[in-house]
Amino acid sequence: MKYKNPALTPEERAADLLSIMTLEEKVAQIDILRGVEYSTIPHKLNHCSVDRNSDVNYEKFEKTVGDRGIGFIHDSYTVPAVFNKFQRYLVEKTRLGIPCIFTGEALHGISFPGACVFPVPLGLAASFNRELVNKTGKAIGAETRALGMQEILAPNLDVAREPRWGRVEETFGEDTYLCSEMGYAIITGEQKNGEISRDDAVITEPKHYCIHGMPENGINCATARVGKREIEQCYLPVFETAITKAGAYNVMSCYNNIDSEVVLTSEYYLTDVLRGRYGMKGYVRADWGSITRLVTAHRTAANHVDAICDSINAGLDMQGCLDYTPEFWEETLLKLVREGRITEKRIDDAVRSVLEMKFRLGLFEKPYTDEKKFESVVRCDEHKKIAIDGARQAMTLLENDGILPLEKKYKKIALVGPSANRQRIGGYSSVPEGYEIKSLCYELKEMLGEEVEILHSSGCGIPKGVQAVLKEDGQPHLVEVYDEDESGSIEDAVKVASESDLVIFVGGDNNFTSGEGNDRSSLVLPGKQRELILEVAKTGKPLIIVLENGRAVDLTEEIKVANAILVSWFGGEFGARAIAETLLGKNNPAGRVPVSFPADSNRIPCYYSILPNHTEMMFEGERGARYPFGYGLSYTEFEYSNLVITKTGRNNFTVKADIKNIGKADGDEVVQLYINDVVSSVVTPLKLLKGFERISLKAGETKTVEFKLDFDSFKLLNKKYEWVVEEGEFEIMIGSASNDIRLSETVNV
Structure with a gap:
């Protein structure tokens, strides 16, 4: 059979394989299932992961895939031995032996329990360092492939111009050029400059094509009210760079509608632009739950059969994980083809893009992953060095009256705030397994030793939100259920502050106030953090504010009382160490804000490249941004x-x-x-x-x-x-x- 000949091109091999496939086998290749649902032992901390000792529930798996196979398996973050069990069944037990692609979330590190956690993309963008971002991409690609996954659902290339939107932390900021450059850097790193058959490379899936970062009122999935020229000049160029220059093969579509046209059913965006203008070689995947929203939210389809029909005919190639069961998806596609509502040629085009990708990845020659190599790759010393360097370079100094770097005269330091004794690593992160993520309280004690006394009181917590809401239609399923917050007493924190020489407040966001589905109406620090800061300031002690956050913050009142403000973003597993080094002068901050910070919560949008609209008419309040795009201070001049x-x-x-x-x-x-x-x-x-x-x-x-x-x-x-x-x-x-x-x-x- 020609498709088994590695000397032929991926296109030639895919054409041959496609010619001998049944329609049932074809639709299975544009389908996906959750591996955790077909495993015998789920992970005890992350319900999207599989225990290392798990087996495959072969009875259930066989019932779903039969001898047809399956295109993709998601949500099975585990070790190669488990992945190989799934793959072996597909290669040995199905008629054509077509291997699947294992896919995973990897915005700032693969979501495998115990993987290296890098700073969130917004923090990486704050570094304004292409080389750093490229190295981070290389590390993410290497860890992902070593574990047995070949595809990541990243990077997020949304241009984030709505600060209330929860997913800002996933992006590279508000500027088209910066997002394009950082997207290019991380994609070429993850894909090893297109050599995707390497055992340290993956295929990427830039998202959310093509406009997701400017939802109305900052509400995730809401209408994107932007004009055609703005789309062409500000949002599409990022994806154009990713596809035509960085070599990205695939994209994930967005939830939004633009001027009442849903991108998911837009032939213009999915076919004319992606394939016609950009020459995209791969496939378009629906975001999780987005097809069902055609019925439940957009109301452009009367039922789910129509929703599938409309999206496939527009240029969508496959569903995401949370739309339909594999059985319903495949049966519906078969029904639509037999009724003539979708042509078999359209199915062939979608399947061809999947098969060609599998040949490019080398899966037919090497379907299995080395079961030991990951131990020397995942969270290796080189990757940890990249992670700490990223956290250092992300440090962004907003205010400093000269108090930083700290002098040695401070012998008693009070650490207050909900993140003083807890490092926030950001959403879509792995569960820390086999190691402990250190807090700023710990790092300062280690660096200062017994000469300085560290006092601690959280003073307040950060609201945890309602977990159930995050699991509903169109919302994430990677919820960090281990991220429980601590509370505290403002009175206790004030007492501790009054007994100290210096106060360091550490707060900002957590995974319930920032991240997918965590949109806000106000940019004021959530919970009682502002109240805590103002009360502590009344002690008259020098006050430094450190923020671990995933978006811009309204600091209207905080700047009146702070001697210095340092933004670390979500710095990943080494964020606290980088903060401590920066406070003590071992690291000179040079980060720049990749998103403008508004004068207050009412002064949005405030992105720096907003079209000029100056008027001499009366305007109440402060114009523009408090900390505009690209702003950041240093310890030198x-x-x-x-x-x-x-x-x-x-x-x-x-x-x-x-x-x-x-x-x-x-x-x-x-x-x-x-x-x-x-x-x-x-x-x-x-x-x-x-x-x-x-x-x-x-x-x-x-x-x-x-x-x-x-x-x-x-x-x-x-x-x-x-x-x-x-x-x-x-x-x-x-x-x-x-x-x-x-x-x-x-x-x-």
Whole structure:
């Protein structure tokens, strides 16, 4: 049989295999099941994982897959020995022996109990470091494949411009260019630059195509009220980069409707753009529960059979896990083909994309995973080093009156707040198994020793929310049930603070106030955290605020009483260590906010590239963002000079500038380049990020930073919806933040 010949191309092998498949075997290849439901021993802490000693419930598995097989298995985070049992049945007991693809969640580490937990993507974005993100991707890919999974449902490439939305933490922020660059870095790392048959590479599935980060009122899955030009200029380019440049094969569709058209049933978005314009080679998968929402939420389908029919005909290739049982999905597809409502050619196209992927992965030659190798790969020293480095580089200093780094004069330090004795690692994380995640309280005690007394009182907790709500239609099933919060007494915390020389408040979010399904109407710190901060401040002791958060925060009152504010985001398993090192001056913070922090909860949207709408009419309150995109402080200072712009082509420029560390401490600087189209035929932002570099400078050292600008840097979508560079003046700006431009020059393009 030709399909078994590895000398042929994936396309040739898939065509041959497809020609001998029955319709029943075809629809099974575009189906998915949850492995945990077909295992004998579920994991005791994570109901999406399988115990290492589990066997396959062969009777149930055979009843579902028969001799047809199954395309994908999800939610079975376990060791290779268990994965191999599933795979062996499919290879040896089904008619054609087609192996499945094991898939898993891996936004900042594979969700296997005991895997390495890296900072959340928002924290990685705050680093403004492509190399760091690429290394993180390589580590995630290696751990995932070593465990026996070949596909991850990541990265999240939503451009997050609605701060109330709970999933901001999963994204790379509010800017199209930053999201594109970070998406490219992590995808090429995870996929090992397209060598996906390697035993340390996986295939990615960028999500949520194509607009999920601007839901109405910040409510997950809600309508995305954006115009066509904004979609083309701000949201689609991130996925275009992922597919055409980074080499992503597949995407996961979003829940939203755009101007009343549901993306899941849009032939324009799923077929014309993805396959026609971008040449995507793989498949489109529905997000969990999104097909059923065509009936229950959007009301564009009268029943679930119609919902499946509409989405498949538009260009969807397979369901997600929480829509329908494998039996209902496959029986419905068979019925629709036999009735002529879906052509068999359409099914063939979907199946072909799956088969080609399996051949590219090398699954027919190597269906099983080494059952011992994972022990030396998962959470190895190299990956832990990447994780701690990521946590350090994510540290973002918002305020500092000179109190940081801490001097040795403080001999009694009070740690208060709900996260002082608990490190928040972020959603879609693995269960810490075989190791303990250390808190800031622990890390400071270790670093300061007996010379400094550490006092602790949580003072208050962070609301835990209602777990059941998170399991309903369209919401996540990876719920960290182990993440129980602690409470405390504000009075006790004030007492501890009054007895100290210095107070460090540690708080922010948890997995019930940030993450999928955890949308908020206010950006004020949840629970009684603000009250605790204000009461502790009344003691008159110096106060440092440390935030472990997954979105922008309203700090209107906090900035009035804090001597310093440090944002660590959700720093993963080593977040607390990085915080301690930063407070003590062992790590000089250089993170930049990848999402703008509003002046208060009522001043949204506040993303930096919002179209100009200035008016001299009365406006109550503070304009703009408190901490705009790209903002962040350091323990040293940098001087910008010698801006040189050289035209090298019609739309091509080289931009150089010298950056000098004029402070006393070594540190990193994030140099940012923005462009302003001075006069344009359509309204354009006053600034758009078009380049950035994070550089390390010793005290007194100078480095030259160079940027390359081209057609893509200057283009816009004109009134005819054509991509053009309009002749005229462009202002090129270089600075330390979107609101801190140090050098600028106007050029004619």
